[in-house]
Amino acid sequence: MNDSQALGEKPAPFGAPETTATPGEAGGFFESGRPRLGGLQDPVRFSDAQAAVINAAADTIIPPHPDWPTASEQDLVTFAGRYITPSGYRNKHFPFATEDEFKAGLDRLGQGFVDGSAADRTSAIAALENAEDPLFEQLRALVYYGYYSRPTVTLAINRNLPAGRDYHGPPLPYGYLQTTEPWDEELLTQAQENGSYLETDEVVRVDLSQLSWTK
Amino acid sequence: MAAYEETDVLVIGAGPGGAGIALKLAKQGVKVTCLEQGPWVKPTDHPHYHDEWELEKQRGWAYDPNVRQLPEDYPVTGTTTPYMMNNVGGSTVHYAGHWPRYKPVDFRKGTEHGLEGTIDWPISYEDLAPFYDENDEIYGISGRIGDPSYPDRKQAVRDPEVLPGKLGLKYAKASRDLGWHWWPSDNAVITVPRENREADQAMGNELSGSPTGSLSTPANAHWPYAIRAGADLRTNARVETINADGGKATGATYLDRVTGERHEIRAKIVVLAANGIGSPRLLLQSAQKGHPDGLANSNGIVGKYLMHHVFAFCDSWFDEPIEGFKGSFGAPLYSHEFYHTDVSRGFVNGFGMQVARSFGPAYAAMGTHTGYTAPWGEKHREFFDGHFANHLMVFMFGEDLPVESNRVTLDPHVTDSSGLPAAHVEYALHDNDVALAHYGIEKIFEATRAVGATETNDTGVLYPPPGWHLMGTCRMGNNPGDSVLNKWCQTWDVPNLFVVDGSTLTTGAAVNPTSTIGALSQRTGEYILRNFDHITAQRTTPSNADAPTI
Numbered sequence: 001m002n003d004s005q006a007l008g009e010k011p012a013p014f015g016a017p018e019t020t021a022t023p024g025e026a027g028g029f030f031e032s033g034r035p036r037l038g039g040l041q042d043p044v045r046f047s048d049a050q051a052a053v054i055n056a057a058a059d060t061i062i063p064p065h066p067d068w069p070t071a072s073e074q075d076l077v078t079f080a081g082r083y084i085t086p087s088g089y090r091n092k093h094f095p096f097a098t099e100d101e102f103k104a105g106l107d108r109l110g111q112g113f114v115d116g117s118a119a120d121r122t123s124a125i126a127a128l129e130n131a132e133d134p135l136f137e138q139l140r141a142l143v144y145y146g147y148y149s150r151p152t153v154t155l156a157i158n159r160n161l162p163a164g165r166d167y168h169g170p171p172l173p174y175g176y177l178q179t180t181e182p183w184d185e186e187l188l189t190q191a192q193e194n195g196s197y198l199e200t201d202e203v204v205r206v207d208l209s210q211l212s213w214t215k
Numbered sequence: 216m217a218a219y220e221e222t223d224v225l226v227i228g229a230g231p232g233g234a235g236i237a238l239k240l241a242k243q244g245v246k247v248t249c250l251e252q253g254p255w256v257k258p259t260d261h262p263h264y265h266d267e268w269e270l271e272k273q274r275g276w277a278y279d280p281n282v283r284q285l286p287e288d289y290p291v292t293g294t295t296t297p298y299m300m301n302n303v304g305g306s307t308v309h310y311a312g313h314w315p316r317y318k319p320v321d322f323r324k325g326t327e328h329g330l331e332g333t334i335d336w337p338i339s340y341e342d343l344a345p346f347y348d349e350n351d352e353i354y355g356i357s358g359r360i361g362d363p364s365y366p367d368r369k370q371a372v373r374d375p376e377v378l379p380g381k382l383g384l385k386y387a388k389a390s391r392d393l394g395w396h397w398w399p400s401d402n403a404v405i406t407v408p409r410e411n412r413e414a415d416q417a418m419g420n421e422l423s424g425s426p427t428g429s430l431s432t433p434a435n436a437h438w439p440y441a442i443r444a445g446a447d448l449r450t451n452a453r454v455e456t457i458n459a460d461g462g463k464a465t466g467a468t469y470l471d472r473v474t475g476e477r478h479e480i481r482a483k484i485v486v487l488a489a490n491g492i493g494s495p496r497l498l499l500q501s502a503q504k505g506h507p508d509g510l511a512n513s514n515g516i517v518g519k520y521l522m523h524h525v526f527a528f529c530d531s532w533f534d535e536p537i538e539g540f541k542g543s544f545g546a547p548l549y550s551h552e553f554y555h556t557d558v559s560r561g562f563v564n565g566f567g568m569q570v571a572r573s574f575g576p577a578y579a580a581m582g583t584h585t586g587y588t589a590p591w592g593e594k595h596r597e598f599f600d601g602h603f604a605n606h607l608m609v610f611m612f613g614e615d616l617p618v619e620s621n622r623v624t625l626d627p628h629v630t631d632s633s634g635l636p637a638a639h640v641e642y643a644l645h646d647n648d649v650a651l652a653h654y655g656i657e658k659i660f661e662a663t664r665a666v667g668a669t670e671t672n673d674t675g676v677l678y679p680p681p682g683w684h685l686m687g688t689c690r691m692g693n694n695p696g697d698s699v700l701n702k703w704c705q706t707w708d709v710p711n712l713f714v715v716d717g718s719t720l721t722t723g724a725a726v727n728p729t730s731t732i733g734a735l736s737q738r739t740g741e742y743i744l745r746n747f748d749h750i751t752a753q754r755t756t757p758s759n760a761d762a763p764t765i
Contacts (some may be wrong), residue, residue, distance in 0.1 A: 013231035163536035175416025195364035212561030
């Protein structure tokens with residue numbers, strides 16, 4: 001396992017990676033450039049059997065619901081193919097899944113996973129999670145990012161969630177200027193009532209004996 | 216033909232520090248050359264028009280160069296998550312644009328407590344105030360004049376403040392009801408169009424930049440005008456060494472990352488502006504005859520006193536729409552209720568509460584800012600439906616003490632793609648910072664619970680902290696015994712070598728640093744402009760008392 005894979009095992013909370021990458025030596029993998037927006041122009045191809053596993057996993061991670069698009073019908077297979085690292089390339093970008101290992105993981109789940117009951121598939125995914133198999137976080141990330149990027153899912157968010165009524169997917173070209181509340185003048189007036197500052201010549205030594213961490 | 220080129224002022228780094236000086240000098244006819252190791256970021260490089268915009272935030276738009284690994288990036292090893300970019304505009308190309316100023320007390324922390332390596336700045340708020348105004352006008356800043364927690368700034372030019380949305384109004388009312396200070400934020404986000412720049416559309420996602428130009432960065436506010444005025448901006452130009460001879464800087468040797476060719480450029484004055492990690496790295500890797508421990512480092516202070524701010528992310532959820540995906544990611548408001556030192560709390564310094572926006576549904580599913588990942592399987596739908604866009608996040612970020620052992624050095628084992636040594640960071644949180652942060656988390660949730668938060672989650676004190684702010688490693692000070700720079704940002708060792716970026720900041724305050732870096736850049740530019748011949752004639756760097764003025 002190389003260092004960049006190690007990062008992928010634990011997708012970072014936004015802005016706060018759980019671990020710091022250990023950069024490659026002598027420039028190493030710093031040299032192949034900005035990844036293409038939208039992922040690979042020529043996606044990694046999966047066999048029918050592997051595609052069936054991805055779809056079954058998608059419906060296990062986000063189970064079908066009558067009011068929402070079904071995950072396995074959102075072409076997450078192509079989405080995954082655009083965002084995993086093709087065989088022979090350095091695995092340097094999120095979700096840090098290599099073609100060979102990802103496919104091997106799908107093959108291990110195999111037809112038995114596809115044909116299994118919902119309970120069986122849940123058990124299989126839970127086993128991956130409990131074993132801290134990198135495939136679990138790769139699949140979950142691809143399903144969450146893929147599913148919630150689909151325009152059909154955006155429409156379902158608009159339809160089903162009061163808080164998502166105005167959400168329109170990509171931030172641009174529309175933005176949200178027309179539907180974002182402005183300031184309330186009364187509130188702004190009230191804001192003038194609290195707050196103060198020290199002038200430069202008012203700054204004096206504080207009593208350091210009260211500091212709790214020195215005790 | 217000479218094997219080198221010549222210029223009047225060589226600027227290294229095209230971010231806020233370098234761009235400010237380059238623009239000011241070029242407009243007055245000074246011959247300026249700027250070397251930037253990265254490229255221009257094009258509008259089409261941004262992910263804002265793509266369905267997959269949230270995933271792209273983790274890839275080419277990852278904050279950490281160790282994760283992003285673009286060709287222009289260099290490795291940073293050690294205990295750090297360095298959120299920097301290396302391109303025209305520097306790290307502002309992916310910043311939120313939060314634009315607070317320091318307060319007067321922030322320049323006098325040595326007087327106030329003097330803990331660890333804390334010293335007073337060699338200048339005051341009053342010295343810098345006019346340059347804040349000047350700098351703001353160049354960038355284009357939205358906000359509202361009148362914050363009672365700051366000195367009067369009636370001269371500052373402001374676009375109307377960004378819209379608060381449900382999210383901003385919610386926290387404003389929480390602060391009001393508690394009798395706390397709050398105020399609409401100043402943001403480097405224009406709400407009125409400018410030349411070649413569209414006004415804010417409340418789009419959010421400024422942390423992946425802005426393809427429309429609504430986010431004010433040197434890439435759109437400075438460089439087009441500096442180039443028009445004659446500045447020579449060279450991209451993909453990676454500086455290998457700042458050269459010196461006879462106690463003076465003579466210029467730099469750089470590598471063209473595209474051709475691989477090595478060039479030398481000589482200059483009468485050199486301005487280093489490569490950020491709080493990049494600048495000490497470059498000074499240390501410029502060790503040479505007469506400067507065995509690195510340039511400007513005869514006192515051994517280069518790289519020391521690194522500050523990041525101490526951070527915690529605090530998520531709150533409500534049983535009603537908050538719609539955090541709407542609105543400029545520039546904060547709608549902040550509270551400085553707990554900004555000032557109150558030793559009865561058990562710590563010195565203070566913190567700001569900065570209300571942030573959210574992103575989209577994938578962000579909600581993947582755990583928002585605090586790793587609160589949506590469950591998969593049967594419970595997924597209920598969790599997602601109850602959490603998406605019902606979410607409000609507040610940054611707790613406080614002033615961290617400047618500690619000598621928190622430092623940037625060179626990594627002897629790792630190099631960038633040009634074979635230059637990587638930067639290495641050692642950073643540990645001080646007990647004071649931790650006490651401050653715990654108090655801050657408690658206060659933030661006091662506010663959100665008061666206005667109906669039904670669920671909360673936080674990161675705890677983040678370690679290493681998110682390194683958006685890289686400060687203090689070539690700090691200004693009062694004498695060669697306590698700092699790297701005099702009060703005009705001249706290095707004590709080399710009078711015609713200046714440093715202007717986050718590393719220049721003597722203390723970190725509890726605010727985002729870019730407006731202060733920009734103001735220092737304007738002030739330093741003014742000093743160079745008015746004293747060019749004096750500076751180039753100096754054999755030693757003048758003391759703060761003896762230096763010429765502006």
